[in-house]
Amino acid sequence: MNKAHERCGSEGWRRLVREVILPWALGDVDLGDEVLEVGPGYGATTDVLGATMPRVTAVEIDEALAAMLTARFADNPRVRIVVGDATRMPFEDDRFSGAACFTMLHHVPTDELQDRLFAEVARVLRPGAALVASDAIASDELEAHHVGDTYHPIDPATLPARLAAAGFTDVEVRTSSQGWAATARAR
Template structure:
């Protein structure tokens, strides 16, 4: 992640946007349960919100420095910060009451990698658990913000099909504005 992008994701302005926009949506769309998995927390502002809504959060971060910083910052809270690739990191299958991906899918190296993550998330969630996510709609402005970054936009028009192929059901994808889409899905109940 480039420095300006990372700085923004750790800023008070982004924290306020998350609190006033993302948090109310999360409260409306699903009961997260007591053991939430977060993929790609970055500096952890979304992790802070999840800790308000769930009993426990396990956050998987691929960047060693970000994972270490978040682990240190959240020490003593009900959060486990795991450094690794969520597609391969050792976690108990069927454990989590919800999974979340907030503005991180486009940082994966390919659509195939994104699809592998969806399959892995389906394995890690309990039957009936929700998958909840947000990502950016591809635009020149978003591309400029990701200069010198990995940027592989997710096409919201194909996301439902991709999540279904990974084993999810009850999928919704919607665009609350021109620069973002949100999605929910559910692992089928056993």
């Protein structure tokens, strides 16, 4: 991520995630007792999940961010940070009771890799387990914020078909002026 993303580690961003994004995206979805977080970045979502869920395993591809998160959550036995690529996760099938993926999918550079990520999440979720994902709606302003960085936003209208092809059912997608949220169940 480029230097502008340091804002994602700020208290203002953490408050937005805690008070607006997560409540809107999660609603009343139960993620269970063994939650997978894909792409925690600076850990704003991990803060909330790690304080409210019995166990969270967060997979982060960026080694420096993963090291920072490992140190930050060292005293929280409910949170485990794993350095890894979410398109090829080192977990057995049907391991997790739920999955969360917030404000990071636009950093996955192609539709093919995004779809592979969705399929991997479906593989490691127990049958019937929920995926909750959200991200921003594409805009010129966000594109400008990503200069020198990956910016490949998802059109929310494509999510039902893409998630179904990846192994999900009961796909629901909601949008607002700022973003989209999707929930789906692993087959």
